[in-house]
Amino acid sequence: MPELPEVETVARGLAKKLTGAAIEKAEVYLDKIVRPDPKSFARNVGGAVITGVGRRGKVILVELDRGLIAVHLKMTGGFVFVPAGQPPARHSHVRLVLRDPAGKVFETHYSDMRQFGWLHYLDPADLDQAEFFSQLGPDALAVGQKEFVGRLAGRRGRLKPLLLNQSFVAGLGNIYADEALHRAGLHPLCPAESLTDEGRRRLHKAVRQVLREAVKLGGSSIANFKDAEGKLGYFQTKHRVYGRSGQPCPACGCRIERIVLGGRAACFCPACQPPVA
DNA sequence: GTGGCCCTGTGA
């Protein structure tokens, strides 16, 4: 479900609950969910101690004393915390049995209705790690104006697909790409090469702003997105264009339009976001 | 670039 703000919310929750805990056992119920393969995943993860939880773009990084688990939630992934010994629910595919520093045993289950997500164990000695992240651009929340503008200046093609391209910047998905474009006053079909320097700076500012505000509100709870503690986010109440086609633009009252771009919906205000920048 | 596909569920 999640884009950067939701992933950040989940990662913060996991950091609180998991840091310092030892993984006593890992069980995999759906083989294709884990990499490199279920056996080596369970073997390598079992017995490790979690030293912290971070994030890069939409990928959660569970840092271990020997390697790390990279997790992509894709559309419907998430972690559920349950009492020790509770059997996995219908869509739970991986079970981690944990022991906190005080000795208390608890469990977290990775749940994923659509089975698109994955958990990838990476060995610290493995050269794959560098390769693994080489495909990701700078984090959309952390990228500075100079770098963003510089990367944008070399690009061609429409703005919306570019914002969704994780090798350009990592972390934006359909919601926040639409919201950032609206805040920047840029049309989703606007060619990247037609932007002025001022337009590029405006887009950078909009991206940073919308993500910061969303993180502050715990992300957007659509289709029951919840954080690691089962709490809902509130940013969905602040959406200006996403999922609001036919409704009035909060900035100008004009009707929000919806087009399909690369197989995905793109919502925008035809007045605030004119076709040419 | 577009369309299909990996899946299941929901709402019209």
Place this chain on the structure above:
DNA sequence: TCACAGGGCCAC
């Protein structure tokens, strides 16, 4: 019953 869903990869 069908369209659609926040991601991303692949073949064309």
